[in-house]
Structures are given as C-alpha cells and as structure tokens.
Amino acid sequence: MSLAVIDIGGTTLKFGCYDEVPGISHQTSVKTPQTLGLFYQTLQTQVRELQRKATITGVAISSPGSVDQTAGIIHGASAVPYIHHFPIVAELTKRFQLPVTIENDANCAALAEVQAGSATDVRDVIFLVLGTGVGGAVVLDGRIHRGRHLLGGEFGYMLYGNDDTVSHLGTIVNAADRYNRANGTDLDGKALYELAKTGQPLAQKAVRDMLQVLATTIFNLQYSLDPDCFVIGGGISQNSDLLADLNQALDVVMAKVEIAPIRPIVRIAKFQAEANLYGAVVNFQQRQRSR
Incomplete structure (x- = not known):
C-alpha cells in the first residue's frame, strides 16, 4: 500500500510517499498557497506527481486546527484560514478520487511516537509540543x-497562577521574549538557554521559571490522566540539556507533595521534521481498520 502523505503548515506544505519499506520517500515541500483554489491546485499537482512514481491508494494529511474526523471538518483557527469550517475531507476525496484522512498535527506527531518512536512500549502517553505555545x-x-x-x-490553555497560561509561561520562546523586554536584549530561546548555562543569573532565573511551569504541568497531568509517560517534542526538545534540567525541576515539584508516590517519566521525541507525516500514515491506517 502506497500513500500520498501531506503536512499542511502555515509556511510550507510537505509531501511524500509512504510504503512500509522504505517508509517515507520522494519528499518535497512548497510554499503554502494564499488561497483555497491554489491550495487545491497544489495538492492535486503534487499527488499526481507521486502517482507517477507509485500506485497511490490513499491520501493521509496532517493539519493544524481541531479536526472532526467524523464530519471531515477542520474546526478552530490556524495560519491557513481557508481550510477551516467546511467539509474539506469530502471535497478532497472527490478531487483525488481516493480515500482521504486528516488529523491534527500534534496528534499526528504523538501517533508517530507511539507507533515507532519514544513511546512504542506503552499505551497511554501525553505528548507535549513546546513551540511558541504549548x-x-x-x-x-x-x-x-x-x-x-x-x-x-x-x-496551553491551562491556567498557571491566578491570571496567566501554561502557553505563555511554559516555553523558551516566551521566556526569551520576557527576558529581552526586561533587559533590552534580542535573544532567541536557544541563545537564552545557552546564556543560562554560562551562569548568568537573570538568564538562569528565566529558564528555571519556565522549566518549573512545565514540571508543575507534567506533575498535574500525571495525577489527573495518569499516563505511562510523557514525550516532549518541539524545537526545544533538540536541546541535549532539556531532559536533565526538566527532571531537576520535577525534583522540586515532587518534594512539595510528599504523599505523591508516582514520579512522571519524561522522554524526548524521536521524530522531528518527519513526525507529522509518519503520524498521518498511522491515523490513515487506524481509520481504515475502524471502517
């Protein structure tokens, strides 16, 4: 079975062809079109190109937004506004004359980790994507x-403290923004983390506060949903210091609740750039089996 796989992003559309062996091949990307008409045209052109290279039996798509798979509608909002609030799966199915599935991009990344990444040995997982928000x-x-x-x-919608959110307080991107406004600098998240590692006190505090928000959030989710483990994705997950630092922050949280017997297990995502494509395939396969 060969699938055309598509990852819809606000900046680029990624395409590839999935076969069990070798996995995802023939990858390419194009700039995300500005209109729905051009979007359809681009998808049909790229899928036709993949059909010249393989026998395509379906189209698996990763997308931003809240995807209602039963209705085939993408709710919510995103940087690609024209894909929302109408039966897009039915429209694409008609255009491709092939089965089409769409799943939220974070959900796709999580499915990739469960299927072939950092969470293959467990069944209950919470996946955290740390980017501009959470x-x-x-x-x-x-x-x-x-x-x-x-x-x-x-x-990210969860409140932290009285009047702020986990998205605002729990990412290195926003930590860098707060640091820059307070100190007249222009650091990105990676540079702030590196500065903190040199021992600069204000940078250390900014990173420590961010990690404390994440650790508290993970602790609270452990004691509400009780997963086997947590998997961290997003840009900061590529920082080799993150896991050790986050576990130190968890030490502080665990010490505050002495009656808590279970310590959250945290892992780093295996998949990075291809996570959404692989997860779209997993979703397609699950949807086909359930029909």
Missing part, C-alpha cells in the same frame, strides 16, 4: 483521545 496530544490505549469539544491535548 500544545500536544493525549493517547489512551494507543489511540488519540480528542475530547467532547476536540480539546484533548490543548494544554
């Missing part, structure tokens, strides 16, 4: 838990 996914018994209003995994 997103993620909940996987229960190997399947995405979407929730009644498709809000499963939207951890």
Whole structure:
C-alpha cells in the first residue's frame, strides 16, 4: 500500500510517499498557497506527481486546527484560514478520487511516537509540543483521545497562577521574549538557554521559571490522566540539556507533595521534521481498520 502523505503548515506544505519499506520517500515541500483554489491546485499537482512514481491508494494529511474526523471538518483557527469550517475531507476525496484522512498535527506527531518512536512500549502517553505555545496530544490505549469539544491535548490553555497560561509561561520562546523586554536584549530561546548555562543569573532565573511551569504541568497531568509517560517534542526538545534540567525541576515539584508516590517519566521525541507525516500514515491506517 502506497500513500500520498501531506503536512499542511502555515509556511510550507510537505509531501511524500509512504510504503512500509522504505517508509517515507520522494519528499518535497512548497510554499503554502494564499488561497483555497491554489491550495487545491497544489495538492492535486503534487499527488499526481507521486502517482507517477507509485500506485497511490490513499491520501493521509496532517493539519493544524481541531479536526472532526467524523464530519471531515477542520474546526478552530490556524495560519491557513481557508481550510477551516467546511467539509474539506469530502471535497478532497472527490478531487483525488481516493480515500482521504486528516488529523491534527500534534496528534499526528504523538501517533508517530507511539507507533515507532519514544513511546512504542506503552499505551497511554501525553505528548507535549513546546513551540511558541504549548500544545500536544493525549493517547489512551494507543489511540488519540480528542475530547467532547476536540480539546484533548490543548494544554496551553491551562491556567498557571491566578491570571496567566501554561502557553505563555511554559516555553523558551516566551521566556526569551520576557527576558529581552526586561533587559533590552534580542535573544532567541536557544541563545537564552545557552546564556543560562554560562551562569548568568537573570538568564538562569528565566529558564528555571519556565522549566518549573512545565514540571508543575507534567506533575498535574500525571495525577489527573495518569499516563505511562510523557514525550516532549518541539524545537526545544533538540536541546541535549532539556531532559536533565526538566527532571531537576520535577525534583522540586515532587518534594512539595510528599504523599505523591508516582514520579512522571519524561522522554524526548524521536521524530522531528518527519513526525507529522509518519503520524498521518498511522491515523490513515487506524481509520481504515475502524471502517
């Protein structure tokens, strides 16, 4: 079975062809079009190109937004506004004359980790995507838990303290923004983390505060959803110091709740750039088996 796989992003559309062996091949990317008409045209052109190289039997798509797989509609909002709030799966199915599935991008990344990444040995996983904000996914018994209003995994909305959110306080991107405004600098998140490692006190505090928010959030999720483990993705997950530093922050949290017997297990995501493509394939396969 060969699948055309597509990852819809605000800047680029990624394409590839999936076969069990060798996996995802013939990868390419193009700039995300500005209109729905050009979007359709681009997808059809790229899928036709893949059909010249393989016998395509379906199209698996990763997308931003809250995806209602039953209705085939992408709710919510994203940097690609024209894909929302209409039966897009039905429209693409008609255009491709092939089965089409669409799943949220964070959910796809989580499915990739469960299928062939850092969480292959467990069934219940919380996946945290740390970018500009905090997103993620909940996987229960190997399947995405979407929730009644498709809000499963939207951890960034959670309040931290009286009047701020986990998304605002729990990412290195926003930590760098706060540091820059306070100190008249222009550091990105990576540079702030590196500065903190040199022992600069204000940078250390900025990173420590961010890690404390993440550790507290992970602790709270452990004692509400009780997963086997947590998997961290997003740009900061490529920082080799993150796991040790986050575990130190968890030490502080665990010490505050002495009656808590279970310490959260945290892992780093295996997949990076290809996570959404692989996860789109897993979702397609699950949807086909359930029909």
